[in-house]
Amino acid sequence: MADLTIDKTLDITDAVCPMTFVQVKVALEEMDDGQTLSIRMNDGEPVQNIPRSLKVEGHKVLKLTDGGDGAYELVVRKAGG
Amino acid sequence: MAVDYKALKNGGFMRQAQKDNFSLRLKVVGGDLTADQLLTIAEISKKYGHGRVHLTSRQGVEIPFIKLEDIEDVKSELEAGGVNTGVCGPRVRTVTACQGAAVCPSGCIDTHTLATEISERYFGRELPHKFKFGVTGCMNNCLKAEENDLGVKGGYAVRWLKDACVLCGVCVKACRAGALGQTEGEITLDALKCDHCGRCAKSCPFDAWLGESGYMLSFGGSFGNRIAKGEQLLPLIRDKETLFRVADAALGFFDRHAAAGERLRTAIDREGWEIFKEEMEAAYHG
Numbered sequence: 001m002a003d004l005t006i007d008k009t010l011d012i013t014d015a016v017c018p019m020t021f022v023q024v025k026v027a028l029e030e031m032d033d034g035q036t037l038s039i040r041m042n043d044g045e046p047v048q049n050i051p052r053s054l055k056v057e058g059h060k061v062l063k064l065t066d067g068g069d070g071a072y073e074l075v076v077r078k079a080g081g
Numbered sequence: 082m083a084v085d086y087k088a089l090k091n092g093g094f095m096r097q098a099q100k101d102n103f104s105l106r107l108k109v110v111g112g113d114l115t116a117d118q119l120l121t122i123a124e125i126s127k128k129y130g131h132g133r134v135h136l137t138s139r140q141g142v143e144i145p146f147i148k149l150e151d152i153e154d155v156k157s158e159l160e161a162g163g164v165n166t167g168v169c170g171p172r173v174r175t176v177t178a179c180q181g182a183a184v185c186p187s188g189c190i191d192t193h194t195l196a197t198e199i200s201e202r203y204f205g206r207e208l209p210h211k212f213k214f215g216v217t218g219c220m221n222n223c224l225k226a227e228e229n230d231l232g233v234k235g236g237y238a239v240r241w242l243k244d245a246c247v248l249c250g251v252c253v254k255a256c257r258a259g260a261l262g263q264t265e266g267e268i269t270l271d272a273l274k275c276d277h278c279g280r281c282a283k284s285c286p287f288d289a290w291l292g293e294s295g296y297m298l299s300f301g302g303s304f305g306n307r308i309a310k311g312e313q314l315l316p317l318i319r320d321k322e323t324l325f326r327v328a329d330a331a332l333g334f335f336d337r338h339a340a341a342g343e344r345l346r347t348a349i350d351r352e353g354w355e356i357f358k359e360e361m362e363a364a365y366h367g
Contacts (some may be wrong), residue, residue: 048254048257052251056186061285065250
């Protein structure tokens with residue numbers, strides 16, 4: 001799990017719900033199945049809800065890391081891979 | 082012959098401000114109607130009413146401006162179209178429900194099936210006063226369980242599955258009750274803080290939380306002349322048999338202790354919440 005290849009990164013720390021998830025969805029749509037996306041998001045509502053929403057959409061959350069600066073990094077694999 | 086307005090009201094015909102006009106209340110369970118039922122309702126509304134319907138505050142449908150002389154025809158035509166009339170007065174009213182787990186990703190229980198079972202068991206049962214059931218699928222509480230005399234809220238009893246867990250930490254963040262913690266090698270659950278919302282199990286990417294459905298009951302809610310929030314007095318109920326045993330006991334208490342025209346809340350307030358709680362606990366334990 002430590003040597004995950006990241007295909008794309010996305011920072012949504014300046015967005016608020018529902019644009020947070022919209023940005024994530026748009027980013028995933030532009031990717032191929034099986035590719036990994038790393039998303040930087042704020043603590044609170046985004047980190048509480050975005051992993052669950054991604055799961056509901058069928059994607060695979062791989063890792064959540066506390067950046068220690070009030071932001072989190074979430075790594076997700078696009079569904080189908 | 083004198084018109085028996087009370088009998089009409091009990092059968093769902095609500096007397097209007099306009100003489101000899103009735104707003105006909107239909108039977109709806111959990112806010113669910115088929116498209117064919119809607120077509121029947123539309124037809125009756127155009128033929129006998131003013132071509133309009135009213136959606137009530139508790140997921141019901143009423144057809145206003147039904148004339149006194151048409152009541153029998155309306156009833157038989159509705160019945161032929163698969164629509165039944167509702168009830169009013171001192172009895173168990175429409176059982177309401179959100180869409181629940183069958184449709185909603187947040188749902189922890191199948192609300193529609195449960196609402197149907199509650200309705201089949203209790204709908205129309207005569208009591209000292211009105212009695213309302215409402216079923217909501219999860220902690221989001223879209224159906225406002227606690228405003229009902231007996232509210233049912235879906236939840237999960239959760240268990241952490243160590244072998245499936247990669248310690249990603251998503252559940253710890255998803256938990257709003259502050260019940261979860263993370264150490265070097267495990268996720269910790271504070272059972273006293275857990276409110277059974279199930280967000281850990283719902284959010285876990287690795288299915289490392291086992292979430293089993295359960296029911297949280299609230300008693301004595303009312304949202305009319307008097308506004309009071311139903312109280313949760315029991316732990317999460319894990320099976321329907323227990324749920325119905327407790328519901329039977331609550332209705333039994335209401336029947337024995339309430340004066341005519343008195344809601345469950347008022348009866349409990351007078352008899353004492355401790356006594357009521359003891360009876361509910363006895364039913365819970367069987």
